[in-house]
Amino acid sequence: MREYDVELPTHIVRVLEWGPEDGPLIVALHGFPDTALTWRRVAPLLADAGWRVAAPYLRGYAPSGIPTDRDYSVRALVADAVAFHALLGGDERTVLLGHDWGAITTNAVAADPASPYAKHVALAVPPLSAMHGWDPALLRQPLHSWYIAYNQVPGLAERSFAWLTARLWRLWSPGYDAAEDLAHLRESVPDRAHAKAVVSYYRAMLGPGIKPALADPVHPLLVLHGEEDRCMEVGLARLAGATPVPGAGHFLQLERPEAVAEKVIGFLA
Template sequence: MDTDTASGLAIERTDLGDLDVAWLTDPAADASAPLALLLHGFPDAAPTWRHLIPDLTAAGFRPVAPWLRGYAPTSVPADGLYQVGALARDASRLHEALGADDRAVIVGHDWGAMATYAAVGWEPDRWRRAVTMAVPPAGAMFGGFTSYDQLRRSWYMFFFQSPLAEGVVAGDDLAFIDRLWADWSPGHDAGDDLPAVKDALRDPANLAAALGYYRATLGDGPTSPDLDAPQAGWMTPTPVATLYLHGATDGCLGAELVTGAEAQLPAPGSRAQVLDGVGHFLHVEAPELVNPLVTAFLTEETPA
């Protein structure tokens, strides 16, 4: 076990055979408590869950925040697969490897939200409840991409299909990432967040992996039909009780995309909420607002 000196949290590792996964946790957490799996997005890394992890421990969970496949210090997968189904399968394999049961909960932000929808849609019996942030369910999101305003915000997705992307994003110590955070979370001082994010992406292999998520989804990145089943869960209404949170000033995905989200969250107890005064990285912008909402929802009893 290593210690993340910036947060006092522990870094542990799990070998999934074809993927060596590093994850952040609270040394004070009870290893027999229900698993709370926390999945980050782009451009992000496990340490941005540092505010939520202690609160989940206090609420009676065992929080585990992995660096997603390809994000250092997790390994770059030899198969080069980054489709949403691969992320969902990783979540399920971590659930199994960590000895979790049906009390487990899952929280995802950005790409982690997409992985969460896919994981709970594919194997709902593994997860009691879910929280997603900043990316609504697919059925609510796709309609927004017919609007000029959202396409303008999403220009980077299309730029990432270009072979120029790696060089541009890597330039000037990943200054591109500084600008994305500034655009997506207006007014937020990300000085405590960006060092860990850049560490996860600074190696060219890790940066290529992160861009591979977009290429597998929108371009010609490699995909595998073996992952079609877990991927299908992303496209269907979410079958477990889910809380969806979105920042009102999100500069990546406009809050208007939340319209219709609840229709894609049919499980009893589900709900969607727009939070005033915060942007895309709401879990680090306003933990005093987000953390109580998350812990209260995850500890609720699910209606019969």
């Protein structure tokens, strides 16, 4: 694994990279509450297939900087993702891969006719616009989404960040041991300033910057969803046509890396 920094207009971004330096590029975006190291099990498998996987720490997650514009909207995340294509040496083959908030961003980029990416892969969060129809999951989902309201309360999530994030990992991927991931998260969110940045993704959901996440994808998009996910109901993922991954919860790239890599490689082929 290699590490280096690239520069966006608002902050410095730390990038982790696996695979041959001359391989076609996959830009891999992590989610909440997580870090770029969420790809440490899938990326080597993609690298074995010849891909170069570059995983940036998203805005607000150390060692990347806190952006000077304090903008954590989907619109800002999409702008970052588009900029990564050029900054990381992308070409006409380059793929965008995202999990959780990274998936929300990926879905929004896939909805942009000007997306520079050849293909897009979203894990754990299907396009919001694709959830058509009825499923009992629509009634159950609010029970899982309490943390979104929790994160809106000024100061609350920042003060209780360690408790909140440990609870979410335990709830979202039952039976998965997240000790290593939580240790990485503590390094990436070491204080209240970073915690405020990270939970501000949810506070920005209430503003106009959420609009890119509501559009229909127009580019090739693969959606994968863990069959044991307790963050987003599996029934909602089915409504969106997601491909199920058996034996995995919300963090499927960590729980079932071989299965995820196999499906991604098959889609890219």
